[in-house]
Amino acid sequence: MNLYTFSSPVNFYQLSGKLIPWFMGGAVVLGLLGLYIGFFVAPTDFQQSEAYRIIFIHVPTAWMGMFIYLVMAFWGAIGLAFNTRMSFMMARALAPTGALFTFVALWTGALWGKPMWGAWWVWDARLTSTLILLFLYIGIMALWSSIDDVKRGDRAGALLTLIGAINVPIIYFSVQWWNTLHQGASISLTKAPSMAATMLVGMLVMAFAAWFYSIAVAFIRVRGIILERERQTEWVKTILEND
Amino acid sequence: MGRFLLAVLRRDLTLAARRRGDWLIAQFFFVMVASLFPLGVGPEPNMLARIGPGVLWVAATLASLLSLSRLFSDDHHDGSLEHMVLSPEPTVLLVLGKSLAHWLIYGIPLLLIAPVLGIQFNLSWEAILILEISLLLGTPILSLLGGVGAALTLGLRGGGVLLTLLILPLYIPALIFGAGAVDGVIAGTGAQAHLSLLGAFLVLSLMIAPWIAAAALRVSLE
Numbered sequence: 001m002n003l004y005t006f007s008s009p010v011n012f013y014q015l016s017g018k019l020i021p022w023f024m025g026g027a028v029v030l031g032l033l034g035l036y037i038g039f040f041v042a043p044t045d046f047q048q049s050e051a052y053r054i055i056f057i058h059v060p061t062a063w064m065g066m067f068i069y070l071v072m073a074f075w076g077a078i079g080l081a082f083n084t085r086m087s088f089m090m091a092r093a094l095a096p097t098g099a100l101f102t103f104v105a106l107w108t109g110a111l112w113g114k115p116m117w118g119a120w121w122v123w124d125a126r127l128t129s130t131l132i133l134l135f136l137y138i139g140i141m142a143l144w145s146s147i148d149d150v151k152r153g154d155r156a157g158a159l160l161t162l163i164g165a166i167n168v169p170i171i172y173f174s175v176q177w178w179n180t181l182h183q184g185a186s187i188s189l190t191k192a193p194s195m196a197a198t199m200l201v202g203m204l205v206m207a208f209a210a211w212f213y214s215i216a217v218a219f220i221r222v223r224g225i226i227l228e229r230e231r232q233t234e235w236v237k238t239i240l241e242n243d
Numbered sequence: 244m245g246r247f248l249l250a251v252l253r254r255d256l257t258l259a260a261r262r263r264g265d266w267l268i269a270q271f272f273f274v275m276v277a278s279l280f281p282l283g284v285g286p287e288p289n290m291l292a293r294i295g296p297g298v299l300w301v302a303a304t305l306a307s308l309l310s311l312s313r314l315f316s317d318d319h320h321d322g323s324l325e326h327m328v329l330s331p332e333p334t335v336l337l338v339l340g341k342s343l344a345h346w347l348i349y350g351i352p353l354l355l356i357a358p359v360l361g362i363q364f365n366l367s368w369e370a371i372l373i374l375e376i377s378l379l380l381g382t383p384i385l386s387l388l389g390g391v392g393a394a395l396t397l398g399l400r401g402g403g404v405l406l407t408l409l410i411l412p413l414y415i416p417a418l419i420f421g422a423g424a425v426d427g428v429i430a431g432t433g434a435q436a437h438l439s440l441l442g443a444f445l446v447l448s449l450m451i452a453p454w455i456a457a458a459a460l461r462v463s464l465e
Contacts, residue, residue: 135412151465152465162455
């Protein structure tokens with residue numbers, strides 16, 4: 001069996017249906033484990049005391065927000081190059097999750113910033129680039145929603161995703177020159193070397209939970225998109241009649 | 244190839260010369276937005292000099308958006324755009340020519356107006372000179388990236404507002420470097436680094452934006 005089997009909507013529909021419970025279950029188990037490590041096992045930070053614990057939600061969501069964008073750009077490029085239907089559906093299914101994670105990262109960042117920096121928001125490199133990422137997600141979803149023609153919408157969205165992906169690193173580096181008062185937005189695990197291990201484990205477990213959740217939710221969404229787009233086919237009719 | 248580019252340029256410039264009101268609107272918009280800020284934040288000269296570069300740059304980006312929604316739409320309505328895309332000449336050159344024409348129509352008058360507004364914002368001569376250089380390097384970026392947005396939103400309902408939503412995030416680097424260069428002169432740290440980055444961004448946009456816009460145009464016309 002080769003992997004291209006799953007670029008056909010009918011096969012992917014069946015595969016994702018089998019995988020969703022596993023990924024969702026994994027997300028729940030890992031999420032609970034990660035939160036337990038984060039809130040009960042990981043020791044108190046000597047500088048930031050208990051407030052640092054939001055890191056276990058903040059960092060994985062921020063990673064995921066950026067990573068999903070790159071995955072969308074990847075699927076968009078594949079779709080434009082090889083004209084594969086599934087790639088565009090994947091890109092569409094991923095966007096709301098990416099936007100959600102980016103929003104949660106900004107939100108938890110604000111909650112973390114208030115006790116640490118004394119401000120909900122500062123115009124520093126990390127925050128600005130993440131905000132722009134959220135704008136890009138919103139722009140892409142707005143473009144999709146205003147184009148009724150499926151094929152045109154897919155391609156237009158993919159092109160916008162690609163040009164945005166080129167822009168993200170530029171924004172990221174540019175703002176370092178723009179605002180030299182760069183606050184310590186990034187986490188340095190070397191602050192407390194003896195505690196680094198548990199903190200890192202907690203963060204990685206939460207990152208995997210975010211991965212599993214994203215995959216599960218994207219699969220659920222992509223199944224909906226498949227049914228909508230393949231509604232004229234026989235196999236969709238049989239599925240809908242049996243359910 | 245060069246002749247095709249020149250033909251597109253000449254055509255768009257002729258059309259603009261016949262309808263002066265259309266492109267003067269963007270320039271008046273630029274002046275008005277910039278004039279609203281001293282009224283809003285107060286006329287204190289030092290503060291105006293402080294916010295001036297950023298305000299003028301933001302006004303320039305908004306003014307470019309105002310005229311961009313019509314970059315392709317007029318030709319799309321009368322059907323000539325499809326013929327130009329179907330012609331054996333490369334679509335990339337068509338898009339490049341139209342973006343260049345947009346810059347000549349919108350960017351050059353803006354460069355002529357900007358020093359006057361700079362004086363109103365109490366900027367020094369040196370800062371105004373750097374503002375001009377940064378606008379000279381930066382406004383072509385706005386026209387090039389705007390071409391992508393105009394091609395993507397061609398013929399959509401609410402295209403103008405959508406264009407704003409799509410393109411403003413892409414304008415941010417130009418805004419940061421452009422306003423940063425003038426700020427650098429005022430703060431005494433120099434403008435060279437910002438201007439170099441702005442130039443690099445211009446080269447990058449010139450290399451990428453026409454191709455993406457041409458692809459978007461073909462997608463929109465299918």
